[in-house]
Amino acid sequence: MKKALITGITGQDGAYLAKLLLEKNYKVYGLYRRISTPNFWRLQSLGIYDKINLISGDLSDLSSILNAFKASEPDEVYHLAAQSFVEASFESPLATAEVTGLSTTRILEAVKLYYRDTKVYFAGTSEMFGSAYNDKALNENDVFKPMSPYAAAKLYGYWISRIYREGYGLFISSGILFNHESEIRGLEFVTRKIVNEVAKIYYGLEKKIKLGNINAKRDWGYAPEYVDAMYRMLQADKPDDYVIATDETHTVEEFLKYAFDYVNMDYHKYLEIDKKFLRPLDVPALRGDYTKAKKELQWEPKTKFPDLVRLMMGEELKRWDMYLKGEKFPWDVPNYPNENNLLKTY
Ligand code: NDP
Numbered sequence: 001m002k003k004a005l006i007t008g009i010t011g012q013d014g015a016y017l018a019k020l021l022l023e024k025n026y027k028v029y030g031l032y033r034r035i036s037t038p039n040f041w042r043l044q045s046l047g048i049y050d051k052i053n054l055i056s057g058d059l060s061d062l063s064s065i066l067n068a069f070k071a072s073e074p075d076e077v078y079h080l081a082a083q084s085f086v087e088a089s090f091e092s093p094l095a096t097a098e099v100t101g102l103s104t105t106r107i108l109e110a111v112k113l114y115y116r117d118t119k120v121y122f123a124g125t126s127e128m129f130g131s132a133y134n135d136k137a138l139n140e141n142d143v144f145k146p147m148s149p150y151a152a153a154k155l156y157g158y159w160i161s162r163i164y165r166e167g168y169g170l171f172i173s174s175g176i177l178f179n180h181e182s183e184i185r186g187l188e189f190v191t192r193k194i195v196n197e198v199a200k201i202y203y204g205l206e207k208k209i210k211l212g213n214i215n216a217k218r219d220w221g222y223a224p225e226y227v228d229a230m231y232r233m234l235q236a237d238k239p240d241d242y243v244i245a246t247d248e249t250h251t252v253e254e255f256l257k258y259a260f261d262y263v264n265m266d267y268h269k270y271l272e273i274d275k276k277f278l279r280p281l282d283v284p285a286l287r288g289d290y291t292k293a294k295k296e297l298q299w300e301p302k303t304k305f306p307d308l309v310r311l312m313m314g315e316e317l318k319r320w321d322m323y324l325k326g327e328k329f330p331w332d333v334p335n336y337p338n339e340n341n342l343l344k345t346y
């Protein structure tokens with residue numbers, strides 16, 4: 001039985017990846033950080049919470065990482081944990097550099113020093129391209145021109161991963177993943193924010209939706225398909241970097257329109273532009289060329305933009321309908337780590 005260690009197990013991708021690896025009969029270990037309100041709702045809502053071996057620790061703490069390696073002895077490490085919200089990186093640039101950037105080196109040092117046969121996936125991002133997009137879909141050879149502390153930190157992680165791969169001969173692959181969304185996406189990201197607000201407006205619980213730059217264009221895919229690409233990268237014969245995307249780009253305004261269309265409402269009546277949601281710098285447009293992943297990993301996206309909006313809207317309306325009937329949201333269910341799946345590392 002193969003063993004995988006996932007950092008960021010409580011996040012969107014961590015949860016979907018854990019599910020995928022369990023289906024492939026892996027023993028799955030997850031590094032999570034202790035926070036005042038436990039955050040295992042995604043693992044619970046996917047029905048896999050009791051099947052994960054949880055290890056408590058923080059990415060900024062080298063001991064946590066070494067302990068997680070020791071407790072799991074992993075064949076594969078999927079390094080997904082990060083301060084992943086671009087906007088927050090302008091508010092906390094140093095913490096972002098530490099967690100999103102430098103922590104990657106902690107993971108790589110653990111591999112270089114003690115676990116040289118362990119394969120590593122690094123979660124790179126289309127944000128690293130920043131302002132490089134010029135109407136041509138971006139591929140692995142395009143230049144990086146990051147536009148946020150988050151993107152700069154990820155670019156550091158990307159390059160240090162390449163340096164350890166080439167310098168020390170380690171199996172380290174980076175995905176350059178474009179935006180991917182789902183029903184369990186964090187509420188602060190614009191797609192989930194939109195479907196959540198539209199559902200509330202539909203049920204009469206809210207009157208307006210406030211957004212920032214609605215002209216920004218993104219290449220939005222469906223998260224469960226993207227974690228499959230991560231898995232494929234670590235099954236390949238050799239480590240490499242891959243763009244994972246849909247090769248389509250849409251504005252935030254289009255996403256908003258499709259979401260309101262789903263409930264037969266006109267978005268113009270509810271939209272308010274609020275400067276509070278503008279960033280000091282914002283990547284204007286992104287579109288990715290996944291040709292290499294298609295050729296070498298036999299990976300391609302399946303869910304198209306309108307279906308993505310439909311999937312997310314459908315689930316969001318269901319949740320608010322449950323709420324109105326007095327039932328709890330998935331994330332309101334208390335879910336403390338229990339003795340059965342919590343590993344002690346000391
Ligand atoms: P999420 O924000 O949903 O999850 C981030 C995870 O990192 C959470 O589990 C979070 O824990 C954990 N984490 C944050 N800080 C620390 C820390 N100091 N120590 C330990 N764990 C920590 O992100 P996604 O699942 O959407 O993304 C996964 C990765 O892929 C991230 O690195 C992201 O930057 C990158 N990425 C995402 C894309 C997307 O569109 N989703 C596109 C390209 C790259 P907690 O739950 O406690 O907050």
Ligand code: GDR
Nearest residue numbers: 084086125126127178179188189190211212213216277282
């Ligand atoms: P992004 O995602 O920054 O692309 O990073 P986000 O959904 O936050 O923003 C997308 C675009 O929408 C614009 N926008 C708003 N964004 C938010 N969050 N809230 C708003 O109210 C709003 N109004 C307009 C933003 O300005 C931006 O242009 C995501 C994260 O998952 C990263 O971790 C990942 O690396 C990249 O995708 C690829």
